[in-house]
Amino acid sequence: MRCEDVLDQLNARADGELPANEAAALDAHLAECSQCRAAAESLQAIDAELRTAFASRRAAAARLAERAAAAVRASAGAPASIAPPAAESRWAWGQAIVGLAAGFLLAVALFRPWQPKSVVTPTLPQREPIARLAVASGWVEVQAAGDIPAFMCPPSAPIGRDSMVRTGPTERCEISLEDGNALRLDCNTEVTLRESEVVEVNHGRLWLTCEPGRKGIEIQSGGGTIVAKPPAHLAVDCQPQAARLMVVDGAANVQAGQESIEVGPGKQVRIVQGKVEEAPVSFDPVLETAWVNSVLALRGSEHPELVERVDRLLANVGAAKLSLLYEDELRRLGDDGVPPLVAYLAATRDTPNVAQRGTAARIVADVAQSRWIADLIALLTDANAEVRFHAARGLERLTGRNQGCDAQKWQSESWASCESAHEKWLNWWAANRDRYPAARRDIPAPTSPPF
Amino acid sequence: MSSDSDLVRLAQGGQLAAYEELVRRWSARVLALCHAKVRSVHTAEELAQETLLRGLRALATLEEPAKFGPWLCGIASRVCLDWLKSGQARQVSLDAMSDGQADAWVAQAGESPDEAAARADDHRRLLAEVASLPEPYREVILLYYYDDVTYRDVAAALGVSAATVNARLTQARAMLRERLSGMQR
Numbered sequence A: 001m002r003c004e005d006v007l008d009q010l011n012a013r014a015d016g017e018l019p020a021n022e023a024a025a026l027d028a029h030l031a032e033c034s035q036c037r038a039a040a041e042s043l044q045a046i047d048a049e050l051r052t053a054f055a056s057r058r059a060a061a062a063r064l065a066e067r068a069a070a071a072v073r074a075s076a077g078a079p080a081s082i083a084p085p086a087a088e089s090r091w092a093w094g095q096a097i098v099g100l101a102a103g104f105l106l107a108v109a110l111f112r113p114w115q116p117k118s119v120v121t122p123t124l125p126q127r128e129p130i131a132r133l134a135v136a137s138g139w140v141e142v143q144a145a146g147d148i149p150a151f152m153c154p155p156s157a158p159i160g161r162d163s164m165v166r167t168g169p170t171e172r173c174e175i176s177l178e179d180g181n182a183l184r185l186d187c188n189t190e191v192t193l194r195e196s197e198v199v200e201v202n203h204g205r206l207w208l209t210c211e212p213g214r215k216g217i218e219i220q221s222g223g224g225t226i227v228a229k230p231p232a233h234l235a236v237d238c239q240p241q242a243a244r245l246m247v248v249d250g251a252a253n254v255q256a257g258q259e260s261i262e263v264g265p266g267k268q269v270r271i272v273q274g275k276v277e278e279a280p281v282s283f284d285p286v287l288e289t290a291w292v293n294s295v296l297a298l299r300g301s302e303h304p305e306l307v308e309r310v311d312r313l314l315a316n317v318g319a320a321k322l323s324l325l326y327e328d329e330l331r332r333l334g335d336d337g338v339p340p341l342v343a344y345l346a347a348t349r350d351t352p353n354v355a356q357r358g359t360a361a362r363i364v365a366d367v368a369q370s371r372w373i374a375d376l377i378a379l380l381t382d383a384n385a386e387v388r389f390h391a392a393r394g395l396e397r398l399t400g401r402n403q404g405c406d407a408q409k410w411q412s413e414s415w416a417s418c419e420s421a422h423e424k425w426l427n428w429w430a431a432n433r434d435r436y437p438a439a440r441r442d443i444p445a446p447t448s449p450p451f
Numbered sequence B: 001m002s003s004d005s006d007l008v009r010l011a012q013g014g015q016l017a018a019y020e021e022l023v024r025r026w027s028a029r030v031l032a033l034c035h036a037k038v039r040s041v042h043t044a045e046e047l048a049q050e051t052l053l054r055g056l057r058a059l060a061t062l063e064e065p066a067k068f069g070p071w072l073c074g075i076a077s078r079v080c081l082d083w084l085k086s087g088q089a090r091q092v093s094l095d096a097m098s099d100g101q102a103d104a105w106v107a108q109a110g111e112s113p114d115e116a117a118a119r120a121d122d123h124r125r126l127l128a129e130v131a132s133l134p135e136p137y138r139e140v141i142l143l144y145y146y147d148d149v150t151y152r153d154v155a156a157a158l159g160v161s162a163a164t165v166n167a168r169l170t171q172a173r174a175m176l177r178e179r180l181s182g183m184q185r
Helices: A003-014 A020-032 A034-053 A055-076 A291-297 A304-324 A327-332 A334-347 A355-367 A370-379 A385-399 A407-412 A415-435 B004-012 B016-038 B041-061 B065-085 B088-098 B113-131 B135-146 B151-158 B162-184
Strands: A099-101 A104-106 A129-136 A140-143 A151-153 A158-160 A163-166 A173-177 A182-185 A190-195 A198-210 A218-221 A224-238 A242-256 A259-263 A268-272 A275-278
Touching: A003 A020, A003 A034, A003 B162, A020 A034, A034 A055, A034 B113, A034 B135, A034 B162, A055 B016, A055 B041, A055 B135, A129 A140, A129 A190, A158 A163, A198 A291, A242 A275, A259 A268, A259 A275, A291 A304, A304 A334, A304 A355, A327 A334, A327 A355, A334 A355, A334 A370, A355 A370, A355 A385, A370 A385, A370 A415, A385 A407, A385 A415, A407 A415, B004 B016, B004 B041, B004 B065, B016 B041, B016 B065, B016 B135, B016 B151, B041 B065, B065 B151, B113 B135, B113 B162, B135 B151, B135 B162, B151 B162
Parallel strands: A198 A218
Antiparallel strands: A099 A104, A129 A158, A129 A173, A140 A151, A140 A163, A163 A190, A173 A182, A182 A198, A190 A198, A198 A224, A218 A224, A224 A242, A242 A259, A242 A268, A268 A275
């Protein structure tokens, strides 16, 4: 038996797959070969490491299975059963009821992911809806006014006046209000929709988009009242005794007790037991409301608001990395480290002379793969000469061409000397971009003259 | 335990709960396959769910119920390919950076915060090395460690022989060992 033939058998044995009739020969070889014994020990170590490292992935797979099973029920538009006791068949159908509301079919599922035994068989309330569940990452619990029991609400379901809406520990959703505004609910959040423009936050986190030309929305939380002034984007974090309001864009009026104050963009306040307290002014709205990203992603990863938020988040990551890591460490991340650097370069075009931009561009030029060609072409119009130099260098490395203008010229010469080369790059990209499906499609037009 | 074939026939006959059981049985392997293709945990979860729902919609077209697994894995491959072609793969790296970090930081009994951090760091490094393996090796590692499966199960999902799975796992582990020991030097 040769050592190179033993490796497959060692792996098979570690995985419980070695046929019994091969085990004896393997043992005999191991008894004689210290090198293969060491290989066996090393194999056990890496196997144990992999099993531990994948524990969280296995848990994620189990969660996915439950989510997908719930989605299967939802997609079929039919009720499903709560699993009966183990002694019975696992897939016996239950006695669920489908509710038909005017003009649409609404499946009333009896499945409640975080309270699996709570079975209700309601008839849907025949009320005029004031809102609609626009998107949701799973089933969202809705309880209509009165004594009607809560039911699990699939996406696009209507929601009536005075309805309580509650998300579970893994569900987030967006609710379209009748007047055109929108609410997004984080996990473990509960709100009551009093009217389409009056929302009571019972607990959890909420995002409010108040569109221009629409009615302002009143949010009741923490013993105070917040009135959004359209257009506005607000985030509210409601805890048992207090609420925190972050005004991301626009403005809001906060009333608590005898106080009434206006909170402007980028500001935040706390409402504690009916009193308004100042909160630290500085907050990062993208980081503080990162949960919103996963709601936006439900509408597709090309959703403009999501793309903008991701770019801002990436730019923050890029700035942090440039501050905290050595250039060598950033380079070792290879192409995986490029997205935050490119986003950082794009986000800081208005401050072109920040020293770190040159570092970022140098790393991108050296390690970026071809999916970044369009971004590098966009950087050719950067106001910072060093950034242009590295962008041109990166393009030459990735494409083998310079369109008649080498990197040195991009650094030292005027826009008039480089403009025709830029035009050639744009034309080249238009003709070749289909070869790079992972790259962005379009390159923004430069301001004139860009440098 | 009912076979895949039995469950497929029940599901084709309208018993949705049979398809739910198939979902529970195959979701880890579908997720592993998507993860191997797109290299992003979060995207893989979305694509895996999409795969499982497309499987339901197309179930009536499955003529050989015994081949449900390979058929579903074929759907997963196409879903991932569509996604990769769509240009959305640009956002993979953002996802990839956060893969497994949050849950890896939980300290275990008797472990100091420093030890927990070091362990989490080791796991991140290992998972990063897995992500950088060539696709055939990445696939077998992910399929094997995402679920309690045999070589035959992995082979069925990939449409290769059990011997090929054995050989690829051997090679993949050897590469991981070599890369990790190279980093420690």
